[in-house]
Amino acid sequence: MQRRSFLKKAGLGALASTSIAAAPAVAQSNPKLHWRMASTYGPSLVSLYGSAKAFCSMVEEATEGQFTIRLYGGGELVPGYNVLEAVGNGSVECGQSASYYYYGKDPTLCFDTAVPFGMNARQMNAWMHEGDGLALLREVFAKYNIVNFPMGNTGTQMGGWYRKEINAVADLKGLKMRTAGFAGEVLSRMGVVPQQVPPGDIYPALEKGALDAVEFVGPLDDERLNLQKVAKYYYYPGWWEGSAQVSLYVNTAAFEQLPKHYQAIIRAASRYAGVQLLSSYDAGNAAALRRLIAAGAVLKPFPRDVMDAAFKASNEVYSDFSAKDPQFKKVYENYMSFRDTTLPWLRVAEAAYDNYLGIALAK
Amino acid sequence: MQRRSFLKKAGLGALASTSIAAAPAVAQSNPKLHWRMASTYGPSLVSLYGSAKAFCSMVEEATEGQFTIRLYGGGELVPGYNVLEAVGNGSVECGQSASYYYYGKDPTLCFDTAVPFGMNARQMNAWMHEGDGLALLREVFAKYNIVNFPMGNTGTQMGGWYRKEINAVADLKGLKMRTAGFAGEVLSRMGVVPQQVPPGDIYPALEKGALDAVEFVGPLDDERLNLQKVAKYYYYPGWWEGSAQVSLYVNTAAFEQLPKHYQAIIRAASRYAGVQLLSSYDAGNAAALRRLIAAGAVLKPFPRDVMDAAFKASNEVYSDFSAKDPQFKKVYENYMSFRDTTLPWLRVAEAAYDNYLGIALAK
Numbered sequence: 001m002q003r004r005s006f007l008k009k010a011g012l013g014a015l016a017s018t019s020i021a022a023a024p025a026v027a028q029s030n031p032k033l034h035w036r037m038a039s040t041y042g043p044s045l046v047s048l049y050g051s052a053k054a055f056c057s058m059v060e061e062a063t064e065g066q067f068t069i070r071l072y073g074g075g076e077l078v079p080g081y082n083v084l085e086a087v088g089n090g091s092v093e094c095g096q097s098a099s100y101y102y103y104g105k106d107p108t109l110c111f112d113t114a115v116p117f118g119m120n121a122r123q124m125n126a127w128m129h130e131g132d133g134l135a136l137l138r139e140v141f142a143k144y145n146i147v148n149f150p151m152g153n154t155g156t157q158m159g160g161w162y163r164k165e166i167n168a169v170a171d172l173k174g175l176k177m178r179t180a181g182f183a184g185e186v187l188s189r190m191g192v193v194p195q196q197v198p199p200g201d202i203y204p205a206l207e208k209g210a211l212d213a214v215e216f217v218g219p220l221d222d223e224r225l226n227l228q229k230v231a232k233y234y235y236y237p238g239w240w241e242g243s244a245q246v247s248l249y250v251n252t253a254a255f256e257q258l259p260k261h262y263q264a265i266i267r268a269a270s271r272y273a274g275v276q277l278l279s280s281y282d283a284g285n286a287a288a289l290r291r292l293i294a295a296g297a298v299l300k301p302f303p304r305d306v307m308d309a310a311f312k313a314s315n316e317v318y319s320d321f322s323a324k325d326p327q328f329k330k331v332y333e334n335y336m337s338f339r340d341t342t343l344p345w346l347r348v349a350e351a352a353y354d355n356y357l358g359i360a361l362a363k
Numbered sequence: 364m365q366r367r368s369f370l371k372k373a374g375l376g377a378l379a380s381t382s383i384a385a386a387p388a389v390a391q392s393n394p395k396l397h398w399r400m401a402s403t404y405g406p407s408l409v410s411l412y413g414s415a416k417a418f419c420s421m422v423e424e425a426t427e428g429q430f431t432i433r434l435y436g437g438g439e440l441v442p443g444y445n446v447l448e449a450v451g452n453g454s455v456e457c458g459q460s461a462s463y464y465y466y467g468k469d470p471t472l473c474f475d476t477a478v479p480f481g482m483n484a485r486q487m488n489a490w491m492h493e494g495d496g497l498a499l500l501r502e503v504f505a506k507y508n509i510v511n512f513p514m515g516n517t518g519t520q521m522g523g524w525y526r527k528e529i530n531a532v533a534d535l536k537g538l539k540m541r542t543a544g545f546a547g548e549v550l551s552r553m554g555v556v557p558q559q560v561p562p563g564d565i566y567p568a569l570e571k572g573a574l575d576a577v578e579f580v581g582p583l584d585d586e587r588l589n590l591q592k593v594a595k596y597y598y599y600p601g602w603w604e605g606s607a608q609v610s611l612y613v614n615t616a617a618f619e620q621l622p623k624h625y626q627a628i629i630r631a632a633s634r635y636a637g638v639q640l641l642s643s644y645d646a647g648n649a650a651a652l653r654r655l656i657a658a659g660a661v662l663k664p665f666p667r668d669v670m671d672a673a674f675k676a677s678n679e680v681y682s683d684f685s686a687k688d689p690q691f692k693k694v695y696e697n698y699m700s701f702r703d704t705t706l707p708w709l710r711v712a713e714a715a716y717d718n719y720l721g722i723a724l725a726k
Contacts, residue, residue, distance in 0.1 A: 029393040029427050030624075061627035062425060064392050120717055122484070122518070122645050129639055130646035155485070156712040218712065237716035261393075264424035268631040271638045276492055282485050283493040283701075286708035301715055311723050338646075340724060345649035347721045348662065349519040349581065351714075353600035354483055356670050358710045361703060 030066040031259065035093040040080040040101065042073035045221055047280040048246065049073060051152050052096040055248065055273035062265045069094065084109075087249040088145040095249040096151065103181035107321055108328045110182045111335050112137050112148065114157075114244040116314035119339045121153040121243040121278060122346065127338045128245070136331050147255045149248040149270040152277025155285070157238035158222065159302055160215030161231035163206065166302065169309045177213040178202060182317070183240035189313040190306075199225065206230040215240075219288035220281060228297040235300050239310050246277060393429040394622065398456035403443040403464065405436035408584055410643040411609065412436060414515050415459040418611065418636035425628045432457065447472075450612040451508040458612040459514065466544035470684055471691045473545045474698050475500050475511065477520075477607040479677035482702045484516040484606040484641060485709065490701045491608070499694050510618045512611040512633040515640025518648070519605050522598035522665055523578030524590040526569065529598065529665065532672045540576040541565060545680070546603035552676040553669075562588065569593040578603075582651035583644060591660040598663050602673050609640060 037056060041048040049071075056069040072092075074080025083095035084102045099112035111118075111133075119127060127133035128150045141148045160179075166172065173191035184194035197205050197214075205211040207230045214231065215238060216222050228234070248270045255263065293299060302310075318336075322329035400419060404411040412434075419432040435455075437443025446458035447465045462475035474481075474496075482490060490496035491513045504511040523542075529535065536554040547557035560568055560577075568574040570593045577594065578601060579585050591597070611633045618626065656662060665673075681699075685692035 029429070058627060058631050062624050062631060064622070064624040066392070117720060117723070120713065122641065125638060126642040126645040129642040156716045158712055219708070237712040237719070239716065239719070242716045242720065259427070261425050261427040264421060265628070265631070268421050268425060268628070268635040272631040272634045275488060275634045275638065278485065279489040279492040282489040282705060282709070286705040289708050289711065290704075299711065307719050308723075341653075342645060342649040343717075343721060343724060345582070345652050346645070346717065348652065349521055349600040350483070351717060351721070352664055353519045353602065353605045354706075354709065354714060356600070356602070357480060357605070358706060358714070360480070360671075360674050361706060 029259075029261070030063045033067045033258075033262070035067075035069040035254070036077065037069050037071045037094045037096060038074075038077045038083050038086050038092045039071060039096040040074045040083050040098065041096070042075070042080075044224065045217075047154075047220060047277055047284060048096070050280060051246070051273045051277035054276050055096075055151065055269050058269040058272050059265055062269065063262065067262055067265070071096075084144060084146070084249065087251050090145075090251050090253065093251050093254040096246065097249060098244060098246050099148075100181050100244075106140070106143075107182065108140050108325070108331050111331050112140075112245060112247055114241040115182055115335070116186050116240045116317075117311055118242050118335070119342075120346070121155050121245075123339060123342050124153060124243050124245050125150070126342060127335065131338045132334050133338070136334055140327065140331065141249070142252070145252045146249045147252055149250070149267065150245055150274060151248040151270045152246045152274035154217060154241070154244045154246070154281050155278060156218075156236075156243055157241035158215070158218050159235035159238045160213055161206070161222070161227040162213040162233040162235060163209075163231045164212070165233055165300070166235065166306060168303060169306055172306070175212045176210070177215070178205075178211055179215050179240075183215070186240065186310065186313045186317050189316065190309055203227065203230060218281065218285050219292055220284035223288045223292055228292055228295050232296055232298050233300055234292065234297040235302050237302070239302070239307060239314075246274075248273075392622075392624070393426050396430045396621075396625070398430075398432040398617070399440065400432050400434045400457045400459060401437075401440045401446050401449050401455045402434060402459040403437045403446050403461065404459070405438070405443075407587065408580075410517075410583060410640055410647060411459070413643060414609070414636045414640035417639050418459075418514065418632050421632040421635050422628055425632065426625065430625055430628070434459075447507060447509070447612065450614050453508075453614050453616065456614050456617040459609065460612060461607060461609050462511075463544050463607075469503070469506075470545065471503050471688070471694050474694045475503075475608060475610055477604040478545055478698070479549050479603045479680070480674055481605050481698070482705075483709070484518050484608075486702060486705050487516060487606050487608050488513070489705060490698065494701045495697050496701070499697055503690065503694065504612070505615070508615045509612045510615055512613070512630065513608055513637055514611040514633045515609045515637035517580060517604070517607045517609070517644050518641060519581075519599075520601035520607060521578070521581045521585065522601045523576055524569070524585070524594040525576040525596040525598060526572070526594045527575070528596055528663070529669060531666060532669055535669070538575045539573070540578070541568075541574055542578050542603075546578070549603065549673060549676045549680050552679065553672055566590065566593060581644065581648050582655055583647035586651045586655055591655055591658050595659055595661050596663055597655065597660045598665050600665070602665070602670060602677075609637075611636075 039052050043049045052071050056071050060068050078086040081101050083097040086092050087095040099109040102109045175192045177192050178197045179194050202214050402415050406412045415434050419434050423431050441449040444464050446460040449455050450458040462472040465472045538555045540555050541560045542557050565577050
């Protein structure tokens, strides 16, 4: 905070222009400040990038234009998957990313985004804001010099694009699939061979058969990759991303130096942008799915035995990680306990309502 | 707005005080302001009242304590169901309410909260923030001198408490049920006799048989009424409240007089509080439902023929209202078109995921 004593500077009788610079606390209440935000995402991911922009705009508007944050897309300032490091070491004051990209550094970070058979978007919000989620994850992020804020969710993602039908677990054997992180760990136990491929190379890799399958996000973002032309089977649900939370990272020292009301504005603006993110996906995915199907995508649910095998393999991975990492175990147990206590309620009124309406409207 | 010239008080010369009056906006950026908020709800509705408090606190924090809003529960300043009028005529600057309480004044207002077989909470957010919802409803509220802001959702509500089982539509004939508004209109076409009963009188009325059924909210709020002792059948879903949005009302003139950055803070703080509301219900309902069942509540889905009859009766009411009210028709058509285009997507990945997990965890 940059408080100044107007009396000291004004010297009572000094020039008027000096007095202006030297106002009482209230008069300097919105100090000028400029930050940079590094996002993992570029403008082509309209919902994700758009929500980061909404955050920056809200902070600026709420401070009369005094606190500005300039947004940089993935790769502009730092590589998209280095946002955690860049914010932690203070190269930038803040960032937008999904914490499961840093699985290799610390698998516990995945609970901030998505884990296999984890919570849906409503549950995730409830865990973060009414459960122990935020407090637990703040402890984890503190080690990386970051104060984290939930900033939206993509909702349940799709299970990806496949060149051939998946009729049983056996069809996953040797499947070269673009996936990574926690999902990759589980899928590899099911026979899949995870591959790392940049988005721009996905289409030719599928076309040539260097890849058999690809998971990306959901209809809205997938649409621009045109994958239905080379891998028409579009499977659901993405059981490794029952929802995927996106986070705002703020460098701890930078956050602590902010005036308290700027800190509050960051809290409010991150939720503001978060509501926009999920809304944007929910509206956009619906329209995009329709277009994808018209363009030849064949929509398919994963067979039950694939889901069962995935559920089993996921629980094995959880056990293995919990056995060797006490922090993982602590967050895992709290997370799953919240999932298990909130799901039954959502299966009652919420699911019964949606199910009925889904049937009634399909008539 | 109470702007002060500190220089006048500091006793500086004429030139100085003139320069300060002409100072850039930054020097007086957070003016002192005090508002009153009238809520429909009292502190016993912990989630609803708590979210209004969260809104007021955030506005205060984000303005360095300069803009304070004091919250009054239902009946403290104005009767709980008069909040729309009180904000509109400027008796209070702002309020928290659910717009379907004002069905008698204008049925189009119901689209701001809940209508039979309307959208779930995710869809409602998407319609408000990414669809035409907010713009359309702003037009409606402008007639009442109000600028409305979405401020959360309860999620799908329960269908209420019944003394006897409902096995078919015929069982609704002559049923004395506490309900009102749009739902009451549809239910009366199905044979129900809607009754208005204040919350405090519900228990004795059910006990004595003056009432056969009651719809209130959901497990968290219903629990304190103890209804399982006198009407043990707890039906779901509340098809007249597939979700129920709560709103912040701000008097139009009061809003327009605010500095732009205070307006932005209201936008951000209302979404901030809204996230808290749904999270609080999702966490709280889950725990309360468990306790209610342990206390003797018998959970039951409405039979399919009741749902079908309700769907049919609702559509008839929509047709009738649309035929005589062009504004209702305009909002209705936009709302239902958004419901119908977004539901199929949510029935794919989202529903498949939740369904699978519901089954896997119940094993």
